[in-house]
Amino acid sequence: MPAQNGPPLRRTPLYPLHQSLGARMVAFAGYEMPVQYPTGILAEHLHTRAQAGLFDVSHMGQALLAGADAAAALEKLVPGDIRGLGPQRMRYTLLLNEAGGILDDLMATRLGDRLFVVVNAATKDRDFAHLQAHLGPAVWIDRLDDRALLALQGPAAAAVLERLAKDIAQMRFMSAAETTLDGQRCLVTRSGYTGEDGFEISLPAAGAQALAERLLAEPEVKPIGLGARDSLRLEAGLCLYGHDIDETTTPIEADLAWTIGKRRREDGDFPGASIILRQLTDGPARKRVGIRPDGRAPAREGTPILALGGAEIGHVTSGGFGPSLEAPVAMGYVEMASAAEGTALTLAVRGTARPAHVVRLPFVPHRYHRAYPNQPPQAGESNTAEPAGGTRR
Amino acid sequence: MTAPRFTKDHEWVRLDGDLAVIGITDYAQSQLGDVVYVELPEIGRHIEQGKEAAVVESVKAASDVYAPVSDEVAEINDALAADPAKVNSDPMGEGWFLKVRLADPTQLDQLMDEVAYQHFVEELH
Structure with a gap:
């Protein structure tokens, strides 16, 4: 890597694997990350849409929020219906400032009485400080800095993962399961940032390379860098924080009104609610x-x-x-x-x-795993063309 | 055609009669990755050595292509509009960008020859 100004770049647990795969590494959000592998962005992008791509997203911020009613506490900072999340269900939501601007976008997953959150790499320190300062003394934040995060995305992702964990292909879109993959305890969610069906897998850093290699050994799976990650999410119409959304854009301006829960609109009890609800009524x-x-x-x-x-x-x-x-x-x-x-x-x-x-967005139709035979969608679950997938940088 | 000369910005130029054919090097295309669009100057435009003459875009970013010599654009490679990937597959051949009618061919003398350019690229790593 060329010399960088500022603090030295951090590396994810998969850094040696990226090197051995011949990745071109770039500085991104304080990390040395693979922007592409030798096949190139075009081929990586098309491969993910056709089969399955493996992404290292370990730079993102993972944490557990625990304590008395963490969901109610988080609702003070976001407009999403967090209290209404069923067990193992997840939701895309937004950290807002008092002006209704977006501090970050994140995924929140209910795991028993705890919440698992995934935030953007570039904003994670600021986000966790913000959460710490505003969630109150009854909620504590357990940063999972010792965990890696892999994303397996594409139409073949479910079939691939099913070989490692039976019944995982039955998981519903925007749900989580704790399971064993290749002998390691993992937290798997059916979500992503490509517009395709897929999974994100959180596991201890020490086991990340072994699992990544196990997945890459499957014939459908190729490693995919940040370059294709960006072109995939753009075609899927998904926002990139710091670019499409930031502190100067509100959820209404960003066409993310669908992230504001019905009860939350009625109660108007989230940051910037007066501005956001006025925009919702009068139009931005x-x-x-x-x-x-x-x-x-x-x-x-x-x-x-x-x-x-x-x-x-x-x-x-x-x-x-x-x-x-x-x-x-x-x-x-x-x-x-x-x-x-x-x-x-x-x-x-x-x-x-x-x-x-x-x-109309998305440019390329989403192909999330939304088909639930004989089972109507649950209340609060996005059942439209809304982009309920991830949101990452 | 003469042997190509090279710039530090990774363009090549070679003489074909009184025309200077210009393109980007294999190293440049490998660094850019998949080329998806090339913006070429209009025929008749005067380009200036070291100033931007064209734009090459990969999936990820747009990059300027600088003129290795100064004079008037005589021809552009229209085939790149339909198939910009030629820049990747044949950067020194079918992937050429433009031709300049060169009144003063001694402009090439100050550019690197192939051996000097290879050394230059090696030192970048």
Whole structure:
């Protein structure tokens, strides 16, 4: 790695494996992470959509929240219905500030009377300090810094994991199970950040490489780096914290109103509720939308978005090339007058006006494991096209 | 065609009559990864040595391509619009970017020859 300014980069337990696989390592959120393996981002992306990809996401922040009514305590900081989570059920939610801005996005899973949370790598220290400061003395935070996190994503993920743990393919989307994989106790959730069916596996750091190698030995599984992770989540219309959402965007502006539980809307008892509920009623001034450039030129983050008359109405927050679509894709915020599907826009790519259109998200349909024969969805479970998957950087 | 000359920004240039053919090196394409889009200058535009002449985009990022020589763009590789992956598969051949009509071919003299460029790349690692 080239010399970096600031503190030395940390490494995940899978660092030696990445090296032996020939990964190109980059600095990311304070870690040395694989951006791609020798096959390249395009092939890794397409392989994940076709079969199964293994991602090292051990840089992310894992913790258990324990103590008297941790769920009620967490609800003071997020708009999601956490108290209503059934056993082993999980939910995508948002840490909010008092202005309704987003401090981070996270996954919260109910495990008995504890909550398992996974937060973004770049914000984890700040997040855990925020939780510590606001959850109250009755709740304590057990940071799981000695655990690795692997993601196995793609249409073959369930069949692969079923070979290691019988019945795991029966798990429901957005649920958790404690199980043994290759002789190691793991916490498995059926979730992810690719728009595909898949799992995230939390396990002790010491056993991570052995499990990763075991999974990579399956014919459908290839290692996937952060480059394809980003293009996969972009095609799936999923937000990247610090880019598509941050402290200056509210859940309504970010088109994440679906993360606000019904009871929570009625009670209005989360940070920034007055601002957020007013936006919910009156509509926000701007909104995150999907954008398809008409031509071949990708529009990267920061690209100005103009209305047809030439007025600047926002900018691209994530943009690049969608390998599954073989076309450029972008997300960005636009004024409401230009937010409707089909609206023609102009993207100022390096000063050149490029035509584009607002499109529905996701760009590539989600293929989560939502089919429950003879079993209606449970109350509070997202049963629409809402992006209930992960949210990670 | 003359032997190629190279820049520290990983472009190559070689003379084909009075035309200078320009592209990016194999090392450059390997660092970029899968090329998905190439933005080329208009024919007739005057490009300036060391200044941006084109943009090459991988899945991950956009990168500038700098002109190894100064003069007027005579031809661009239209085939890259339909098949930008040619930059990866044949960077020194079918993956060329543009041709410049060169009034002063001595501009190439100050660029690295192949041996010097290989040394330069090795020292990057």
